[in-house]
Amino acid sequence: MNSWRNWLADLHKLEEFHIPRRLAPVEFGKILTVQLHHFSDASCEAYGVASYIRVIDVIDEKLCTLALAKSRLAPAKTQTIPRLELTAAVLATKMADILRQELQLEIDESTFWTDSEIVLRCIKNEDKRFHTFVANRVGLIHSQTIPSQWKYISSVQNPEDDASRGLSADELLSCRRWQNGPDLLWSDSTCWPDQPNFNGGLLDDEKEIKKDVKVYRVSEQTDSLVDRFLERCSSWYKLKKSIAWVLRLRCILLRKIRNEDPLPNNSLTVAELHMAEEEIVKVIQRQTFSKELSDFKAKQEMSKETGRKGITGVRILQKAPSRPEAQRMADLRSDRITPGKPPFTCVGVDCFGPFMIKRGRSRVKRCGYIFTCLTIRAIHVEKLDSMNTDSFINALKRFESRRGKPEKIRSNNGTNFTSAEKELS
The missing domain is CATH 3.30.420 (Nucleotidyltransferase; domain 5)
Incomplete structure (x- = not known):
């Protein structure tokens, strides 16, 4: 103070x-x-x-x-x-x-x-x-x-x-x-006063200085082209198509070097897709059976382990055959498929909105109730001023006076629906 x-x-x-x-x-x-x-x-x-x-x-x-x-x-x-x-x-x-x-x-x-x-x-x-x-x-x-x-x-x-x-x-x-x-x-x-010498620069332990990144080890990962496409492609057909385009590019470059006629600029052929499939299989074989392939090229006898690996793979394929899957869905309720009754005998009800409407110089909120015939999917819409129980009862009475009293009403058990049920019963 x-x-x-x-x-x-x-x-x-x-x-x-x-x-x-x-x-x-x-x-x-x-x-x-x-x-x-x-x-x-x-x-x-x-x-x-x-x-x-x-x-x-x-x-x-x-x-x-x-x-x-x-x-x-x-x-x-x-x-x-x-x-x-x-x-x-x-x-x-x-x-x-x-x-x-x-x-x-x-x-x-x-x-x-x-x-x-x-x-x-x-x-x-x-x-x-x-x-x-x-x-x-x-x-x-x-x-x-x-x-x-x-x-x-x-x-x-x-x-x-x-x-x-x-x-x-x-x-x-x-x-x-x-x-x-x-x-x-x-x-x-x-x-004027002498200026300090700043040749030393800033100290390394200053709090505002970012720490330099120190690299202690560098590892190089060499992936084949097929491995990269395997990570990007989500299906076998997309993988074959991508490899086929790469093979076509290789063929175009080779023809250009040899001064040969260029390939026609059209879509991929079945033969190119088949060739791409063979190249993918060869690459995977070289990665999985590298030792066995080197022994085979050197005309050496293959080990027993190689035979077991191949037989095990065949057995796995035999034990896990692919089975087609069928879509299953529940049976429809009887009030959805019973014929011979007038529309809106069995209805479903729900509310939607709100919407802003202009009343005079002000803007107010309004919602709506939609009644759907469960058999023929006909709809009836009623306007309501609020989402309370009284508004729903008034909308239901207007619906009944126009469409008749329904035998069954289905809803999502909202509070306005359940309260109206207790009040009307």
């Missing part, structure tokens, strides 16, 4: 705070260079940017004044100070773009100052990869600036430190550097 009262008491003092509207006084000489300097800073409570315009005339006189300043409260979700500093740096690039568009001056140079070495290392980084939060913001900074524009300044010299940490009204009125910039802008660029 005391802080609020102090802030309220200082509020009227801000009337004494003045910022000159003219960037350079009339007596200032001919402007030679116009520069923009953006200072960013962040704390646990807020972050912000202060942008100053620095002009130099032909006799090397310098003038600095505040051009634009913005501050933001830190997010409710706690963020680390380096992340807030990086967010402030992104805000600095946006403010630089705004000033370039709004100022009717030709800006010769833009410089960005921050007191965070971690932010500068991230911006000047060329070999590390960051996590999403940092990567997106560093990419935005790189899209609007170049790393050489970013410089380091100590917290003592940074004017934006006043905004991120806050000043009272009296401190703001007496703070000269907030209005006119830090002392370094009034001095020659040769007197």
